[in-house]
Amino acid sequence: MTRTVKQDRAVRTRAALIRAGAEVFGECGFAGASVTKIADRAGLTLGAVYFHFKSKEELARLIVAEQPKLVVPPQPSQGLQHAVDVTLTWAYQLLDDPVLIAGARLVMDQDQFVPPEENSHQQWTQILLRDFQVAERRRELRAGADIQAIARLIVSTCTGAQMHAHMESGRADLPHRVEEMWQVLLPGIAVPSAAKKLEFGEDRGRGR
Amino acid sequence: MTRTVKQDRAVRTRAALIRAGAEVFGECGFAGASVTKIADRAGLTLGAVYFHFKSKEELARLIVAEQPKLVVPPQPSQGLQHAVDVTLTWAYQLLDDPVLIAGARLVMDQDQFVPPEENSHQQWTQILLRDFQVAERRRELRAGADIQAIARLIVSTCTGAQMHAHMESGRADLPHRVEEMWQVLLPGIAVPSAAKKLEFGEDRGRGR
DNA sequence: TATAAAGTAGAGAATACTTTTTTTCTTGTC
DNA sequence: GACAAGAAAAAAAGTATTCTCTACTTTATA
Numbered sequence: 001m002t003r004t005v006k007q008d009r010a011v012r013t014r015a016a017l018i019r020a021g022a023e024v025f026g027e028c029g030f031a032g033a034s035v036t037k038i039a040d041r042a043g044l045t046l047g048a049v050y051f052h053f054k055s056k057e058e059l060a061r062l063i064v065a066e067q068p069k070l071v072v073p074p075q076p077s078q079g080l081q082h083a084v085d086v087t088l089t090w091a092y093q094l095l096d097d098p099v100l101i102a103g104a105r106l107v108m109d110q111d112q113f114v115p116p117e118e119n120s121h122q123q124w125t126q127i128l129l130r131d132f133q134v135a136e137r138r139r140e141l142r143a144g145a146d147i148q149a150i151a152r153l154i155v156s157t158c159t160g161a162q163m164h165a166h167m168e169s170g171r172a173d174l175p176h177r178v179e180e181m182w183q184v185l186l187p188g189i190a191v192p193s194a195a196k197k198l199e200f201g202e203d204r205g206r207g208r
Numbered sequence: 209m210t211r212t213v214k215q216d217r218a219v220r221t222r223a224a225l226i227r228a229g230a231e232v233f234g235e236c237g238f239a240g241a242s243v244t245k246i247a248d249r250a251g252l253t254l255g256a257v258y259f260h261f262k263s264k265e266e267l268a269r270l271i272v273a274e275q276p277k278l279v280v281p282p283q284p285s286q287g288l289q290h291a292v293d294v295t296l297t298w299a300y301q302l303l304d305d306p307v308l309i310a311g312a313r314l315v316m317d318q319d320q321f322v323p324p325e326e327n328s329h330q331q332w333t334q335i336l337l338r339d340f341q342v343a344e345r346r347r348e349l350r351a352g353a354d355i356q357a358i359a360r361l362i363v364s365t366c367t368g369a370q371m372h373a374h375m376e377s378g379r380a381d382l383p384h385r386v387e388e389m390w391q392v393l394l395p396g397i398a399v400p401s402a403a404k405k406l407e408f409g410e411d412r413g414r415g416r
Numbered sequence: 417t418a419t420a421a422a423g424t425a426g427a428g429a430a431t432a433c434t435t436t437t438t439t440t441c442t443t444g445t446c
Numbered sequence: 447g448a449c450a451a452g453a454a455a456a457a458a459a460g461t462a463t464t465c466t467c468t469a470c471t472t473t474a475t476a
Contacts, residue, residue: 007442010454029317031240035433045456050434052454107371108313109237121372149388156368156385157361163315164329164364177364180357188395217473218422243465253424258466260422 014052016042018066021059022102030060030109057113060106064114067103068123074207079135080194083128084182085204087158091175092205094162101171104162124155140194150189157181175205222260224250226274229267230306238268238317265321268314272322275311276331282415287343288402291336292390293412295366299383300413302370309379312370332363348402358397365389383413 020042024033035056039049053059073085094100110119132147165174179200186195228250232241243264247254261267281293302308318327340355373382387408394403
């Protein structure tokens with residue numbers, strides 16, 4: 001009997017389809033992106049798309065699920081600094097990563113292909129919440145801070161900032177906006193001594 | 209020659225179409241909303257839609273343009289308080305106004321039917337910017353506050369908060385989130401004496 | 417009653433997503 | 447190295463829906 005493993009050509013075309021899908025979803029949204037457009041963008045045909053993915057929904061779902069794995073701060077950190085690093089890394093990486101761009105664009109379309117419990121808002125909120133729990137133990141936060149509310153606020157702000165930045169500058173000034181966000185937010189949530197120690201800038205977002 | 213004025217039946221059906229359009233756009237986004245669905249929702253036919261509106265784009269454009277006029281705080285105010293009032297009014301009205309809901313949903317789809325200079329981000333940012341200019345003259349803001357940056361930040365946050373609230377609670381907790389936003393933001397932008405005087409709560413959003 | 421406004425009904429051409437069929441390529445075995 | 451078998455991709459077809467436009471009919475006004 002002839003056993004055949006997955007060919008690496010298949011691995012490549014699958015990656016190409018995910019990339020092309022991310023690009024088109026990022027530009028047109030879910031409903032506006034046609035499978036034909038995606039196949040064309042990848043230089044492939046409809047058959048290739050439907051060989052690798054069960055449906056347009058599944059392709060979109062995989063692209064959204066891929067996201068959190070992509071955002072890994074270049075330098076180790078904890079607590080408040082880690083929260084800062086995650087947002088900055090996300091902002092810088094969003095400048096040229098089609099998958100992250102698609103994730104941001106599909107935020108509102110998610111209900112069409114993602115089960116309610118897995119939406120990206122909650123994913124990001126959980127990540128930040130853990131950082132703030134650590135920050136709380138390290139006494140970096142003001143007394144009585146509602147860390148759940150703060151985590152949600154930051155995710156909201158980043159989501160909105162991405163949209164503004166997309167429309168006004170092609171996202172180029174997103175990192176700057178994220179940094180501004182922290183400058184305005186910090187006095188309200190962190191103790192001054194902890195806020196003073198935080199590091200920002202490009203180093204935090206894409207390594208030195 | 210027989211002159212005939214616009215019949216008020218036409219006024220009613222036009223309003224019904226705008227409402228139906230807003231509902232469907234709000235649920236499906238621009239590309240996902242079909243003109244057929246809109247006509248069905250209004251209990252009318254395709255012909256009626258195209259009699260009143262040149263195209264699907266035009267209908268969406270009108271719905272987005274309608275927005276700022278809809279948000280009028282119930283009580284007169286100025287400066288910082290007016291900024292607060294506008295955001296709260298917007299949040300409360302968004303709970304049950306299909307046109308505002310559509311405006312929020314279409315934020316990312318705008319490039320498909322709105323000329324770049326008229327996008328809703330800039331509309332709202334301008335409104336808040338004027339409030340902050342007044343606030344600055346009244347010495348409500350901290351020295352050296354970048355009011356342009358703050359205005360953008362607030363619009364971003366409201367945009368993002370609407371999306372989170374939509375997914376997690378059907379928007380029910382949006383006013384609460386907006387109020388939380390101000391509580392966290394104010395220490396960073398306003399002088400304590402001015403912040404202390406601000407009023408929040410449902411009264412500010414939909415009258416007493 | 418005549419005229420224009422407002423709506424209905426339906427057609428057309430394009431495009432949508434998906435499935436099925438056919439071809440090409442790759443791999444393992446002899 | 448040739449051959450067989452299955453994986454990968456192309457090609458094509460199917461079904462449904464898209465947006466828009468063009469008659470045609472109803473309704474309201476003067």
